[in-house]
Amino acid sequence: AQSVTQLGSHVSVSEGALVLLRCNYSSSVPPYLFWYVQYPNQGLQLLLKYTSAATLVKGINGFEAEFKKSETSFHLTKPSAHMSDAAEYFCAVSNQAGTALIFGKGTTLSVSS
Amino acid sequence: DTEVTQTPKHLVMGMTNKKSLKCEQHMGHRAMYWYKQKAKKPPELMFVYSYEKLSINESVPSRFSPECPNSSLLNLHLHALQPEDSALYLCASSQDATPSYDNEQFFGPGTRLTVL
Numbered sequence: 187a188q189s190v191t192q193l194g195s196h197v198s199v200s201e202g203a204l205v206l207l208r209c210n211y212s213s214s215v216p217p218y219l220f221w222y223v224q225y226p227n228q229g230l231q232l233l234l235k236y237t238s239a240a241t242l243v244k245g246i247n248g249f250e251a252e253f254k255k256s257e258t259s260f261h262l263t264k265p266s267a268h269m270s271d272a273a274e275y276f277c278a279v280s281n282q283a284g285t286a287l288i289f290g291k292g293t294t295l296s297v298s299s
Numbered sequence: 300d301t302e303v304t305q306t307p308k309h310l311v312m313g314m315t316n317k318k319s320l321k322c323e324q325h326m327g328h329r330a331m332y333w334y335k336q337k338a339k340k341p342p343e344l345m346f347v348y349s350y351e352k353l354s355i356n357e358s359v360p361s362r363f364s365p366e367c368p369n370s371s372l373l374n375l376h377l378h379a380l381q382p383e384d385s386a387l388y389l390c391a392s393s394q395d396a397t398p399s400y401d402n403e404q405f406f407g408p409g410t411r412l413t414v415l
Contacts, residue, residue, distance in 0.1 A: 218398055218399065218400055220403055222406075227411070229305075229389055229406040229407050230342070230389070230391075230406040232403050232404075232405070235400065235403050236400070237400040237401070238400055276341055280398055280402070281398075282398065283396070283397075283398065284397040284399065285330075285347050285349070285355055286355065287342075287344075287404055289341035289342060290341065292339075
């Protein structure tokens with residue numbers, strides 16, 4: 187069965203610092219992986235998705251993620267954090283039937299000035 | 300139009316009330332979903348509709364009753380809810396309910412439900 191694990195429920199960075207949010211997946215088949223962001227009192231917005239076309243995936247707002255099959259990881263990075271990046275981030279994998287997203291527990295990103 | 304809309308944004312109801320949540324999309328998507336999200340937790344799948352037919356019910360109590368009147372509209376009827384049902388209810392849609400790299404789910408802003 188598919189699953190994702192997000193390491194670190196809370197990450198704090200200074201404005202301008204590198205952001206690294208970790209996600210490891212477990213899947214018996216090629217995984218369909220996604221990163222979503224949720225701002226306070228809002229729905230989820232897709233940041234990026236793995237499409238198998240490239241291992242380095244670029245998303246919105248300067249975020250990118252690298253798919254590493256050998257490490258079963260899909261970590262999210264951003265070179266320079268902005269205050270506006272403070273939010274909850276969810277890594278997700280589609281179940282094998284494609285009928286549901288299986289979410290990690292989420293990582294809260296705090297950005298200080 | 301890549302938007303999923305949900306109404307109302309906020310809803311407060313008593314345990315004896317009957318209310319409905321509404322979700323709409325005009326992207327031509329044929330799969331629609333209801334999720335429940337408690338504070339500081341990830342969304343939990345409740346129901347999946349595929350081509351207007353209920354395909355998944357994740358053992359949700361009968362006080363939640365979904366309805367898909369047409370391919371663009373999804374309702375969630377609420378009756379005799381409990382205070383522990385207070386949560387953010389999210390609707391989502393996708394092209395269909397099959398595994399694909401391009402079959403991401405688009406989420407609405409949610410309805411914040413409070414049951415007194």
